[in-house]
Amino acid sequence: MTQEVEMKEAQAPPSNSFSSASTPSTLQHLKEIASLIETGAYAKEVRRIVRAVRLTIMLRRKLKAATALAFINFALVQGSEAHAKLSAYLPKEDEHDMDVDTASSASQGFAKHALPEIEIYCYLLVLIFLIDQKRYDEAKACSSASIARLKNINRRTVDVLASRLYFYYSYSHELTNSLDEIRGNLLALHRMATLRRDELGQETLLNLLLRNYLHYNLYDQAEKLRSKAPRFEAHSNQQFCRYLFYLGKIRTIQLEYTDAKESLLQAARKAPVAARGFRIQCNKWAVIVRLLLGEIPERTVFMQKGMQKALTPYFELTNAVRIGDLELFKTVAEKFSSTFSSDRTNNLIVRLRHNVIRTGLRNISISxxxxxxxxxxxxxxxxxxxxxxxxxxxxxxxxxxxxxxxxxxxxxxxxxxxxxGDIYSTNEPQIAFHSRIAFCLNMHNEAVKALRFPPNSHKEKESAEKRRERQQQEQELAKHIAEDDDDDF
Amino acid sequence: MDPRLVEVTQIFGRFKASLLRNDFVTSSNLLSQLKVLLTKFPSLPPSFQRTANAYEELQIAREIYEHAVLLSVKTEDQDAFERDFFQLKPFYADLKGLIPLSPQEYPILGLNLLRLLVQNRIAEFHTELELLSSDALENPCIKHAVELEQSFMEGAYNRVLSARQTVPHETYVYFMDLLAKTVRDEIAGCSEKAYDYLSIADAKTVLMFSSDQDLSNYVTEEHPEWEIKNGCVFFQKAKDSQPCKEIPSLHLINQTLSYARELERIV
Known part of the structure; x- marks a missing residue:
C-alpha cells in the first residue's frame, strides 16, 4: 500500500520543471495517441491501445490542466455529456489561451465520431491528472462517473483502458480512505468482466478486490473469493506480482508458511526493479515467513540496494531469533513496535516467540x-x-x-x-542427492516444455512495408517496456 | 412503537427469564420464535435498510443473538454456537457507527477464539485475530484466549491448565474443560517421544489423573501400545533410522540408469 504513494511522490517534482515550450508537443503527443486509439478501435487491434496507454503513462509528468483541456476540446464533441463533465474538472487558465486556440483549429481535422474508446481515454487522462495534482475528492467523483459510463460499453477494445480505469478508481478511493464503499461495485464489475470474458479486467479487479479485503484485514473473505474466482494465465506481469503478494499474505495468516514463502519470494523476484516499495513489502513478509518456518534469511536479503533502512527492524528481529534470546527478542519487538504495527505484522511477530524458544533450545541441546x-x-x-x-x-x-x-x-x-549419529552411515545422503538431481532434471524438462515460438513463423508473406512498420513498433515497444515498469507500479 | 418490535421485546423478556432459570427447552423454543420474527425486520443484515426503527431493531437483534450464543454454550452445543456466532458477526463488524458498542462483544469474540482453539482450527483462529483492533487485543477476555494459544504452541501446558482458574467470564469454563482434554492428548503424545518410561505416580501427575484406575483406563483406550509393568509406564518408541548395513545396489542401478536416460535427452 505504500509503494504507489512513494513512487508518485518521487515523480511529482519534475512536472514543474517543464517549461511552457514543451506544452504544445505534449498536446501533439496526445493527438497522436488519440489517432492511435482510433486506428486500434477500427482495426480491432487491442495491441495498439495497449501502446497508447503506455505512451500516456510516459506523458503524465508533463501533463498540465491547459493541455488536458485542450485535448478534451479536441477529442470530444463540444456540448456532449462527457465533455461537460470532464472540462468541469479542468480550470481554464488565461495564459495558455494560445494552446487552446491551436487545439480548436486543429480539431476541425479530427473526425468527430465520438468513439467510446476516445471518450474512455479522456476519462482516464483526466483521472490521472487529478490524482497527480492530489485533488483526490474530484478524482473520486470523476472515477465514479467513468465507471458508470463504462458499464454501458461492451467492446473488447475498451477493455485495456477499462482495466486502467478500475485501478485508478480503486486508488482514488484508497487515497480518500473510503475503500469499503466501492466493494460492492468492484464485485459487480468483476462479474461483468467475467461474463464478457475480459481476462485483463478480471485479473485487475480480482487484485483490487483482494487489496480491498486485506485493507480491512478480511482474510477470510479474501481467501474465499480468491479460491473461487476463475484463474487463467496472467496477462500482465504487474498484476501477477500483486496477486502473488496478496496470496502470500493470505497464506501467511492461515499458517501455510511453505506456500506463502514461495509466493512472496516469487512476487519479490518478478517485480520490476523500479517498484522498490512493493519489493520492500514483499521482502518484509518473506523474512517473517522464513523465520516462522525456522529458516534464517541470509544477510544479503537485508543488504539489497535501497532497502537497508526499511529492513533494519526485520534484520534485528532475525538476529534475535537466530541467537534464540527471548530477552533480546522482546526488546527488539518493543523497540520497533510502531514499525511493525504500521506494517501490520505485529500478530505475526507474536507468533515468532515460539520460534525463538525453539532456536534457544536447539543451541542448548547441541552444546x-x-x-x-x-x-x-x-x-x-x-x-x-x-x-x-x-x-x-x-x-x-x-x-x-x-x-x-x-x-x-x-x-x-x-x-x-x-x-x-554419523549421518553418512545411513541412506539419507543418497536420498537427498537423488532428490536434487531429480529436481534439476525436472526443471530442465519444464523449461523445454515452456519454450515458446512465435505464433506465425511464416512471416515471408508479409509485405516489406508491413514488416518495416512492425519492426518500428517492436523497437518502440522494447524502448518503452523499461519505463512502463517504472510507471505502472 | 411498531407492534412487531413490541412483540419481539415481550418474547425476548420471557426468553431471558427462562435462560436465567436454566430452562433450556423453553429457551430454545422461544429463541426459534424470535429468530423467525427477526426475519421480518428490514433493517437487519443483509439488507441493512435505514428504516425509522432501525436503531431499536438492530440493538434488540444483536442482544438476541448474543443471548443465543450464551444459550448454546450453556447447552454445550458447538454447532449451534458456530451458527449463532456467524449471525452475530455482521452486527459487530459492519455496524460500528450505527449502534453503540455492546458490552458483550469482547467476551463473545474471546469465546469464539477459544472455541476455534479447542477445535484445533488454528488458521481460522489467526484469521479472526487479524480482524481485532489493538484495543480489542488489550481486553482481558481476548488476551486470555491469545495467551492460551501462545502457551499451547510453545508447549507450556501447565500454563494452559492454570489459566482455567483465571477465566475472565463464567461462560469460558465449558471450553476450558474441553481444552483440558485436548491438552492431555497433547501431553500424552509428547511424553511418548520424550521419555523412555515414567513411574506410575509421575505419569499420573503429568497426565493429570487422580487415580491409578483412570490412568490404566486411559492407557488401554487411547494408547494400547504403552506397557505398564514394575510400577512404571513404558513407552514404545519407533526405532530411529538404522545405519545401513548393505548398499541397496538394485535401487542405485535404477537411479543411475534414469540419470543416463535424462542426460541423453539433454545432450
Missing part, C-alpha cells in the same frame, strides 16, 4: 549432552510461576516435533541429548 531442566529454564529465560515444569513440557514438545533429539529423565529432572 550440552546433559543439562538439568532448571538450567534450561534459566537459559531460555522463561519467566513464569513454575519455570521447571514449563521447561519440561516445552522440551517434550520440541522432542515430539523433531526440533531436538533428546530424552528427558523425569525422576532426576535432566534433559539428555542424544549423540548425533
Amino acid at each position: 550440552y549432552s546433559r543439562i538439568s531442566l532448571s538450567d534450561v529454564a534459566k537459559k531460555l529465560r522463561l519467566d513464569s510461576s513454575n519455570p521447571v515444569a514449563d521447561a519440561e513440557s516445552i522440551v517434550a514438545k520440541a522432542i515430539r516435533d523433531g526440533a531436538i533429539d533428546a530424552t528427558i529423565d523425569h525422576a532426576s529432572r535432566w534433559m539428555l541429548s542424544k549423540e548425533t
Whole structure:
C-alpha cells in the first residue's frame, strides 16, 4: 500500500520543471495517441491501445490542466455529456489561451465520431491528472462517473483502458480512505468482466478486490473469493506480482508458511526493479515467513540496494531469533513496535516467540549432552510461576516435533541429548542427492516444455512495408517496456 | 412503537427469564420464535435498510443473538454456537457507527477464539485475530484466549491448565474443560517421544489423573501400545533410522540408469 504513494511522490517534482515550450508537443503527443486509439478501435487491434496507454503513462509528468483541456476540446464533441463533465474538472487558465486556440483549429481535422474508446481515454487522462495534482475528492467523483459510463460499453477494445480505469478508481478511493464503499461495485464489475470474458479486467479487479479485503484485514473473505474466482494465465506481469503478494499474505495468516514463502519470494523476484516499495513489502513478509518456518534469511536479503533502512527492524528481529534470546527478542519487538504495527505484522511477530524458544533450545541441546531442566529454564529465560515444569513440557514438545533429539529423565529432572549419529552411515545422503538431481532434471524438462515460438513463423508473406512498420513498433515497444515498469507500479 | 418490535421485546423478556432459570427447552423454543420474527425486520443484515426503527431493531437483534450464543454454550452445543456466532458477526463488524458498542462483544469474540482453539482450527483462529483492533487485543477476555494459544504452541501446558482458574467470564469454563482434554492428548503424545518410561505416580501427575484406575483406563483406550509393568509406564518408541548395513545396489542401478536416460535427452 505504500509503494504507489512513494513512487508518485518521487515523480511529482519534475512536472514543474517543464517549461511552457514543451506544452504544445505534449498536446501533439496526445493527438497522436488519440489517432492511435482510433486506428486500434477500427482495426480491432487491442495491441495498439495497449501502446497508447503506455505512451500516456510516459506523458503524465508533463501533463498540465491547459493541455488536458485542450485535448478534451479536441477529442470530444463540444456540448456532449462527457465533455461537460470532464472540462468541469479542468480550470481554464488565461495564459495558455494560445494552446487552446491551436487545439480548436486543429480539431476541425479530427473526425468527430465520438468513439467510446476516445471518450474512455479522456476519462482516464483526466483521472490521472487529478490524482497527480492530489485533488483526490474530484478524482473520486470523476472515477465514479467513468465507471458508470463504462458499464454501458461492451467492446473488447475498451477493455485495456477499462482495466486502467478500475485501478485508478480503486486508488482514488484508497487515497480518500473510503475503500469499503466501492466493494460492492468492484464485485459487480468483476462479474461483468467475467461474463464478457475480459481476462485483463478480471485479473485487475480480482487484485483490487483482494487489496480491498486485506485493507480491512478480511482474510477470510479474501481467501474465499480468491479460491473461487476463475484463474487463467496472467496477462500482465504487474498484476501477477500483486496477486502473488496478496496470496502470500493470505497464506501467511492461515499458517501455510511453505506456500506463502514461495509466493512472496516469487512476487519479490518478478517485480520490476523500479517498484522498490512493493519489493520492500514483499521482502518484509518473506523474512517473517522464513523465520516462522525456522529458516534464517541470509544477510544479503537485508543488504539489497535501497532497502537497508526499511529492513533494519526485520534484520534485528532475525538476529534475535537466530541467537534464540527471548530477552533480546522482546526488546527488539518493543523497540520497533510502531514499525511493525504500521506494517501490520505485529500478530505475526507474536507468533515468532515460539520460534525463538525453539532456536534457544536447539543451541542448548547441541552444546550440552546433559543439562538439568532448571538450567534450561534459566537459559531460555522463561519467566513464569513454575519455570521447571514449563521447561519440561516445552522440551517434550520440541522432542515430539523433531526440533531436538533428546530424552528427558523425569525422576532426576535432566534433559539428555542424544549423540548425533554419523549421518553418512545411513541412506539419507543418497536420498537427498537423488532428490536434487531429480529436481534439476525436472526443471530442465519444464523449461523445454515452456519454450515458446512465435505464433506465425511464416512471416515471408508479409509485405516489406508491413514488416518495416512492425519492426518500428517492436523497437518502440522494447524502448518503452523499461519505463512502463517504472510507471505502472 | 411498531407492534412487531413490541412483540419481539415481550418474547425476548420471557426468553431471558427462562435462560436465567436454566430452562433450556423453553429457551430454545422461544429463541426459534424470535429468530423467525427477526426475519421480518428490514433493517437487519443483509439488507441493512435505514428504516425509522432501525436503531431499536438492530440493538434488540444483536442482544438476541448474543443471548443465543450464551444459550448454546450453556447447552454445550458447538454447532449451534458456530451458527449463532456467524449471525452475530455482521452486527459487530459492519455496524460500528450505527449502534453503540455492546458490552458483550469482547467476551463473545474471546469465546469464539477459544472455541476455534479447542477445535484445533488454528488458521481460522489467526484469521479472526487479524480482524481485532489493538484495543480489542488489550481486553482481558481476548488476551486470555491469545495467551492460551501462545502457551499451547510453545508447549507450556501447565500454563494452559492454570489459566482455567483465571477465566475472565463464567461462560469460558465449558471450553476450558474441553481444552483440558485436548491438552492431555497433547501431553500424552509428547511424553511418548520424550521419555523412555515414567513411574506410575509421575505419569499420573503429568497426565493429570487422580487415580491409578483412570490412568490404566486411559492407557488401554487411547494408547494400547504403552506397557505398564514394575510400577512404571513404558513407552514404545519407533526405532530411529538404522545405519545401513548393505548398499541397496538394485535401487542405485535404477537411479543411475534414469540419470543416463535424462542426460541423453539433454545432450
